[in-house]
Amino acid sequence: MNRRKHPIKLGLLILALSLTSAMQADDLFNNNASNLKSGTLLKDRPTYSPVTEQRLTKPEARNWLMYRGTYDSQGYSPLDQINAKNVHQLKPSWTFSTGMREAHQAPPVVNDGYMFVTTPHNHLLALDARNGELLWRYERELPEDQVQMHPTNRGVALHGDYVYMATADAYLVALNARTGKVEWEQEVEDYASGYYMTMAPLAASGKIMVGVSGGEFGIRGFIAAFDAKTGKPAWKTYTIPAPGEPGSESWPGDTWKTGGVPVWITGSYDPASKTTYWGTGNGGPWMGDARPGDNLYATSVIALDVDSGKLRGHHQYHWNDSWDWDEVSAPLLLDFQRNGKTVKGLVHPGRNGYLWFLERGKEKINFVDAKPYVKQDVFKSIDPVTGRPEYNLERKPATGKVTTFCPSSWGGKDWPPAAFNPQTRLLYIPANDNVCGKLKGQEAEYREGQLYLGAALEEFEVVLHEDAKDYIGELQAWNVDTAEKAWSVKFKSHNWGPILATAGDLVFAGGTNDRYFRAYNARSGKLLWQQRTNSGVIGVPVSYEIDGVQYIAVQSGYGVDAEREQALLNLSKGTTTYVPQGGVIWVFALEKENNQ
Amino acid sequence: MKTKARNCPTESSAANPGCPCRANAPTHRGRRRALKLGLLGAAWSPLTVFAARKPGKMRPQAGDHLVFAYGERQGEIISPGDLTLNAKPIEAYPKQLASNVIRDRSRLNALLLVRLDPQTLPPTMDKYAANGLVAYSAVCTHTGCTVEGWDPATQQMSCPCHGSQYAAGNAAKVLMGPAPKPLAMLPLSINSGELTVAGAFSRKVGFKVNKY
Structure with missing residues (x-):
């Protein structure tokens, strides 16, 4: 056996193959990008339906065109082929392994047969939504010297013929939805200064909007809009006012420059008033006494004009945040009843453990009411007119002090989105109760691009309430018209499961550490179906329909904060629960539909 | 070729x-x-x-000195006497004296410099330690955060982002958390009282996108 010849032959073969495939790719896509992998040949791909403003405003029931399905962020599908009567027949239709680790949180976004899924480290997959055939795959080359505190991505936006992804190195990338070719990419901020992005962009009024992460890295948060076609910057609105601007008096000295207030979850949009609504994150560093004042517009909802970015109103859920309670989930836009009147509302289950009902006025946001949905020992009271909480100061973390407080920094509900079913009038909240937090405040020194925390993370602990032996995670259902809890499903595990509500009287969610994905009766909470998956399900579930078949789709792939909370719960409880990593896209349909 | x-x-x-x-x-x-x-x-x-082409971005080279990365003495050369036994590691960058270039243009050159008891170090560290002085890459092998935490009692280095812990006295072995591999070590030498770099990192620094 001649040992020398083989490597040469092999090398030539590989060279020939790579040249051939490169030539093919060039011929087909006119694209030299080595980070684009093609699956199906271009000629065999379905035609692509351009995503118009009209379609975004009123998406067809069969599609799931954005993060929460619709601009109102209700996470509700009008499809009902799969329903409470037949969901026990639900079976996997196909799966797809992403080949990635860490947190798989993105919803599979579906437009007439095309499915778009993002993974940690900014891979973007286009699949045939019918059968899971890979159409193309874009793998972003991320800089090797960056920090990834939260290796995840929460999905794409669609507009026209393009699909958009916000990246960990703080770029907005527009790709041709059919070919995967990068049409343009635009730097949003410098990653070396601690900025990164994990959210699904918001496409509206000819613009693509994104917010930035980095609340632990001394950034100054903002939301920015770019022209959907060209990527040209349209506007940029900071979440911390500069000196002289309204609200700037709530930031002493130079604290506004590094005060955090990231935006890392997709906003809601009201096309009637052309207003976008965004949730904002924690002030930085974590200890509020490092930046005495209310710190507008941290831990708030802010209303921005979609065309100019101008601030139209805000409501701060809690002032001078010291608990790392990011209120980044965008409020759900829905009408609710109060005192015999219909309120055009904003509803937000807060990380601070209160369920907030607000009114979206024309040029301002009005407080309606709020009540705790988990055990909360920080607020002494809430002003009935303004909604401003009064604090029990013993429960407010401070520099040089160890403080315990409930709920923990992960809150009553972290980022996993709640859903609303307009038929049942119920709001479904993925909650966590009985886990309190312990923080040791310390001084932080700002260094560009480095962690700027103000707390000893090595002493970051969870403290369990005695009821934790009964349950931690919950799926809660609240009637929005009475502001009363209708039912609750309790889990021993913590719960990080985003929620899908459907017209089939169903609620779908995973989120527990036992790797199950489940369906519940939307009116009673009764468990109707479950499927054990490869990993923990912390992805956003969706529903779509093709050729008369309704599908439910979700990613399973545990990581980031769900994993970190599991590690701390293990320490606290003396358990050794292990949730395996690795992402898989799961798609389900009814058994009889599968067999057709 | x-x-x-x-x-x-x-x-x-x-x-x-x-x-x-x-x-x-x-x-x-x-x-x-x-x-x-x-x-x-x-x-x-x-x-x-x-x-690695620009000197300020190049990985540390043999003969480089080490300078304080932050604080009042930022940029000043670190001498062995600046390090106290089992004290919190000093954050440092390599510096090429001849060109007067501090190699701080890449985070991947950030170092943690610590003084440990030479008698307690395992033989695997002989190549890297100089009279108990050890230099580790400061970049966590999980997702790249700076390893800032320090427990003087156990000589454990910890990453604030996701809680990985490394044993400073045992070649940065991972003791806990999601880090997949130890921090890289940078060999040091002391000649005529001057602390310098003696060679290249023991392994690739930084983190790798984890595919499985």
Whole structure:
């Protein structure tokens, strides 16, 4: 056996193959990008339906065109082929392994047969939504010297013929939805200064909007809009006012420059008033006494004009945040009843453990009411007119002090989105109760691009309430018209499961550490179906329909904060629960539909 | 060409530190292209080399001194006397004295400099420690945060982002958390009281996108 010849032959073969495939790719896509992998040949791909403003405003029931399905962020599908009567027949239709680790949180976004899924480290997959055939795959080359505190991505936006992804190195990338070719990419901020992005962009009024992460890295948060076609910057609105601007008096000295207030979850949009609504994150560093004042517009909802970015109103859920309670989930836009009147509302289950009902006025946001949905020992009271909480100061973390407080920094509900079913009038909240937090405040020194925390993370602990032996995670259902809890499903595990509500009287969610994905009766909470998956399900579930078949789709792939909370719960409880990593896209349909 | 690349030592010698393969590579454009093409099939990323071209971005080289990365003495050369036994590691960057360049243009050059009891160090660290002084990469191997935490009682280094803990006295072995591998060590030497770098990192610094 001649040992020398083989490597040469092999090398030539590989060279020939790579040249051939490169030539093919060039011929087909006119694209030299080595980070684009093609699956199906271009000629065999379905035609692509351009995503118009009209379609975004009123998406067809069969599609799931954005993060929460619709601009109102209700996470509700009008499809009902799969329903409470037949969901026990639900079976996997196909799966797809992403080949990635860490947190798989993105919803599979579906437009007439095309499915778009993002993974940690900014891979973007286009699949045939019918059968899971890979159409193309874009793998972003991320800089090797960056920090990834939260290796995840929460999905794409669609507009026209393009699909958009916000990246960990703080770029907005527009790709041709059919070919995967990068049409343009635009730097949003410098990653070396601690900025990164994990959210699904918001496409509206000819613009693509994104917010930035980095609340632990001394950034100054903002939301920015770019022209959907060209990527040209349209506007940029900071979440911390500069000196002289309204609200700037709530930031002493130079604290506004590094005060955090990231935006890392997709906003809601009201096309009637052309207003976008965004949730904002924690002030930085974590200890509020490092930046005495209310710190507008941290831990708030802010209303921005979609065309100019101008601030139209805000409501701060809690002032001078010291608990790392990011209120980044965008409020759900829905009408609710109060005192015999219909309120055009904003509803937000807060990380601070209160369920907030607000009114979206024309040029301002009005407080309606709020009540705790988990055990909360920080607020002494809430002003009935303004909604401003009064604090029990013993429960407010401070520099040089160890403080315990409930709920923990992960809150009553972290980022996993709640859903609303307009038929049942119920709001479904993925909650966590009985886990309190312990923080040791310390001084932080700002260094560009480095962690700027103000707390000893090595002493970051969870403290369990005695009821934790009964349950931690919950799926809660609240009637929005009475502001009363209708039912609750309790889990021993913590719960990080985003929620899908459907017209089939169903609620779908995973989120527990036992790797199950489940369906519940939307009116009673009764468990109707479950499927054990490869990993923990912390992805956003969706529903779509093709050729008369309704599908439910979700990613399973545990990581980031769900994993970190599991590690701390293990320490606290003396358990050794292990949730395996690795992402898989799961798609389900009814058994009889599968067999057709 | 491939044979030449394969013959390169994986550990660089003090005489030829950093990336000796690249330094010795032919500079002729055509030959370089041929080399690239030849390596196309192999899993070899040219990016790591591009990043290292500017002196301020180059990985530490033998003979480099170390300077304070932050604080009042930022930029000043660190001498052995600046380090106290079992005290919190000093954050440092390498500096090439001849060119007066601090190699702080890449986070991947950030170092943690610590003084440990030489009697307690395992033989695996002999190559890297100089009279109990040890330099580790400061970049966590999980997702790249700076390893800031320190427990003087146990000599454990910890990453604030996701809680990985490394044993400073045992070649940065991972004791807890999601970090997949130890921090890289940078060999040190002390000559006439001067603390300098003695060679290249023991392994690739930074984190890798984890595919499975």
